[in-house]
Amino acid sequence: MNNRVINWFKFASPASFYPVAGKLVPLFWILAAVFGLAGLWISLFVAPTDAVQGDGYRIIFVHVAASWMSMFIYVVMAAWAAVGLIFNARLSAMMAQALAPTGLIMAFLSLWTGAFWGKPMWGTWWIWDARLTSELILLFLYVGFIALQASIDDPRRADKAGAIVALVGVVNVPIIYFSVIWWNTLHQGASVSLSKSPKMATTMLWGMLLMALCFWMYSIAVALQRARAIMLEREAHTDWAKQLAQVGA
Amino acid sequence: MNWGSPSAFFHMGGYALYVWGSFGVCAVGMALEVLQVQRRRKRILKTLQRQALADHFDQETL
Numbered sequence: 001m002n003n004r005v006i007n008w009f010k011f012a013s014p015a016s017f018y019p020v021a022g023k024l025v026p027l028f029w030i031l032a033a034v035f036g037l038a039g040l041w042i043s044l045f046v047a048p049t050d051a052v053q054g055d056g057y058r059i060i061f062v063h064v065a066a067s068w069m070s071m072f073i074y075v076v077m078a079a080w081a082a083v084g085l086i087f088n089a090r091l092s093a094m095m096a097q098a099l100a101p102t103g104l105i106m107a108f109l110s111l112w113t114g115a116f117w118g119k120p121m122w123g124t125w126w127i128w129d130a131r132l133t134s135e136l137i138l139l140f141l142y143v144g145f146i147a148l149q150a151s152i153d154d155p156r157r158a159d160k161a162g163a164i165v166a167l168v169g170v171v172n173v174p175i176i177y178f179s180v181i182w183w184n185t186l187h188q189g190a191s192v193s194l195s196k197s198p199k200m201a202t203t204m205l206w207g208m209l210l211m212a213l214c215f216w217m218y219s220i221a222v223a224l225q226r227a228r229a230i231m232l233e234r235e236a237h238t239d240w241a242k243q244l245a246q247v248g249a
Numbered sequence: 250m251n252w253g254s255p256s257a258f259f260h261m262g263g264y265a266l267y268v269w270g271s272f273g274v275c276a277v278g279m280a281l282e283v284l285q286v287q288r289r290r291k292r293i294l295k296t297l298q299r300q301a302l303a304d305h306f307d308q309e310t311l
Binding site for chain 1: 286
């Protein structure tokens with residue numbers, strides 16, 4: 001019976017994960033495109049104009065997706081970093097490294113689209129409100145993680161230092177999430193939560209979920225592509241990497 | 250469908266700047282990230298190929 005069990009540890013080595021990731025990337029691109037087209041169709045054409053906020057509310061379809069991903073990617077990145085730190089697994093550290101720039105872009109998009117929401121709805125691009133400030137700190141945590149790793153020449157030491165930053169910073173994620181409850185914020189509370197029924201029309205909810213799925217699949221696809229490049233960069237001295245380059249794979 | 254004409258769609262009920270400013274920057278940000286990753290991949294493949302060529306010449310001269 002044992003031979004039916006997949007040996008997952010086999011994929012913990014870059015040499016065997018590299019081709020697997022290569023097969024997964026197109027799959028996630030297709031999923032991102034399908035969810036993206038459906039999500040854009042609903043959010044720009046099907047969802048009705050909001051009675052109070054007019055068509056400006058359509059920003060939430062990308063804003064919520066980017067914000068959710070910015071927090072989720074940070075948690076996944078910290079988890080990979082922790083696995084890398086505990087088991088001294090180099091592939092886990094490479095995955096954390098591959099996720100950071102995508103998370104940074106999501107945090108930036110969250111703040112940017114938030115500003116474009118704030119201007120027409122609240123009358124200001126920016127305010128030092130708990131939600132906005134903690135999201136800005138998340139952006140700085142991504143920048144700090146990337147900068148710290150880039151500043152240390154020895155990759156294994158860079159992995160360890162980065163992992164500690166990632167793990168310390170993870171405390172900020174629940175702060176972002178609960179900031180609208182813990183403090184009096186200009187930012188509205190959660191419209192979608194796991195414990196209560198959503199406070200919005202079903203079509204709007206569908207648009208939001210589809211856009212979030214699109215951003216999620218996009219993040220996996222692009223982070224796996226980056227992970228493949230990182231694997232080659234860091235394993236350039238090994239035979240498997242040299243052989244790959246010769247066949248141009 | 251809730252748009253009478255293409256111009257009404259692009260006008261976004263007066264929120265054109267904010268809606269397109271958000272959706273547009275998301276699209277541009279993602280496109281730039283994809284380009285950056287592709288460039289990174291090409292760079293490392295070129296380095297590996299150059300390295301393989303150097304190894305090949307090393308063996309010939311020995």
